[in-house]
Amino acid sequence: MELYGLFGFTHGWGRLLTVMSPQGTSAAVSHIDPGSGCRQDGGGDRLPQYFQQQSGALEALVKDYGIVVLDKSTWDAKKAELGDRIFR
Numbered sequence: 001m002e003l004y005g006l007f008g009f010t011h012g013w014g015r016l017l018t019v020m021s022p023q024g025t026s027a028a029v030s031h032i033d034p035g036s037g038c039r040q041d042g043g044g045d046r047l048p049q050y051f052q053q054q055s056g057a058l059e060a061l062v063k064d065y066g067i068v069v070l071d072k073s074t075w076d077a078k079k080a081e082l083g084d085r086i087f088r
Helices: 025-031 057-065 072-087
Strands: 004-009 015-020 038-043 046-052
Touching (some): 015 025, 015 072, 025 038, 025 046
Antiparallel strands (some): 004 015, 015 046, 038 046
């Protein structure tokens, strides 16, 4: 499964990872098990986001699921390229 990620911060400066996939949000949410170190939110008409609850949990998620982490400009270009497919 192709997975792309973008690191960010919450309003309280917690770390989060937003994920998109050409296979859609439902497939991504079903595929990724955040485990006890992260909390998942989103899906459906919102991209899934994983909020770090234990140090190193987001990096483990990236490694375990082969998520390709993009910078903001590359993320925006990939999101435009994939279009509405990411919200299936």
